[in-house]
Amino acid sequence: MTQVNDHGTRAAMTEALLDTLPLSHRLALSYAPARARDTVLGLMALDMRLAGILAGDGEPMIAQIKLAWWRDRLSEDTSDWPTGEPLLALLSTFPGDLKRLIPLVDGYETLLGEAFDRPALATYLRGKSQAWAAVADGVGDDSTLAPVEQAAKEVALHDLANRLSEESELALVKQSLQKQLWRRAALSRSMRSLAVLHALCKRARNKDQAELLDGPGAMIAAMRVGITGR
Numbered sequence: 220m221t222q223v224n225d226h227g228t229r230a231a232m233t234e235a236l237l238d239t240l241p242l243s244h245r246l247a248l249s250y251a252p253a254r255a256r257d258t259v260l261g262l263m264a265l266d267m268r269l270a271g272i273l274a275g276d277g278e279p280m281i282a283q284i285k286l287a288w289w290r291d292r293l294s295e296d297t298s299d300w301p302t303g304e305p306l307l308a309l310l311s312t313f314p315g316d317l318k319r320l321i322p323l324v325d326g327y328e329t330l331l332g333e334a335f336d337r338p339a340l341a342t343y344l345r346g347k348s349q350a351w352a353a354v355a356d357g358v359g360d361d362s363t364l365a366p367v368e369q370a371a372k373e374v375a376l377h378d379l380a381n382r383l384s385e386e387s388e389l390a391l392v393k394q395s396l397q398k399q400l401w402r403r404a405a406l407s408r409s410m411r412s413l414a415v416l417h418a419l420c421k422r423a424r425n426k427d428q429a430e431l432l433d434g435p436g437a438m439i440a441a442m443r444v445g446i447t448g449r
Contacts, residue, residue, distance in 0.1 A: 239267050240263055243419055243431040246432070247413070247416045250411045250444075252409055254359075255358040258314060258315075262353075263412075265289075265323065269289065269324060273330055282331055283331060290321055293317045293318060293321050294318060315353050319352070320353060322349045323346040325342060326347060329343050330343065343379065347371050350371070351370075351371035355367045355407075359409070360409045366404060366405050370404040370410075370417040373417060374420050376399065377420040378420075381429040404417040404418070415441050415445050418441065419432070422437060
C-alpha cells in the first residue's frame with residue numbers, strides 16, 4: 220500500500236509541474252527518454268518558476284528575494300530543503316550537481332537591473348546554457364556539450380526576444396539572434412526535448428513569429444525531430 224501511495228503522490232507531483240509548462244515544452248518533454256524525463260522536467264519547471272517570479276507584479280526587490288531563496292536552496296544540501304514543494308521534491312532527485320543550476324538564477328536576476336546590456340545578456344545566456352549542460356551530464360550524455368549549449372543559447376534568445384518590451388534591450392537581443400547560425404541541433408537521444416524546442420524556435424524565427432505551435436506544420440516538425448532527432 221505504501222508503494223501505491225508513493226506512486227500516486229509522485230504522479231500528482233509530476234502532473235502539477237507539467238501544468239506549469241507551456242504546451243510547446245510539454246510536447247518537447249514527451250520525446251524525452253524515460254531515464255531523462257524527470258531531469259528535463261525539473262529544469263523546465265525551474266525555468267518557468269524563475270520566469271514567473273520576474274513576470275509578477277511585485278517590486279523588483281521582492282523578485283530579488285525570491286530569486287535569492289532559490290539560489291540558497293540550490294546551494295545547500297537537499298536534506299535541508301523544506302518538504303511539500305513539488306519542484307523541490309523533483310529537483311532533489313537531480314542526478315548531478317545542483318549548484319550548476321545557480322547560474323540560471325543569476326541570469327534571471329540580470330533582467331531586474333536598470334540596464335540590460337551585453338554583459339547582462341551574456342550572463343543570462345550562460346545560465347541557460349550551463350543549466351542544460353548540467354542536465355546532459357546528469358543523465359549520462361557522454362557527447363560533447365558544445366551543441367547542447369549552443370542550442371540552449373538560441374532557444375533562450377528566441378524566448379527572450381518575446382519577453383522584452385524595452386526598445387534598446389530588444390534590439391540587443393535581436394542583434395544577437397541574427398548572429399546565430401541556427402544549424403540543426405545534433406544532440407543525443409537524451410537531449411531530444413531540447414532538440415525539439417530548438418527546431419520549433421528555428422521554425423518560428425524563419426516565419427518571424429513568436430508562437431512555437433501555430434498549427435499542424437509545427438506539430439509535424441516537432442514529431443519529426445522528436446522521433447528521428449533530425
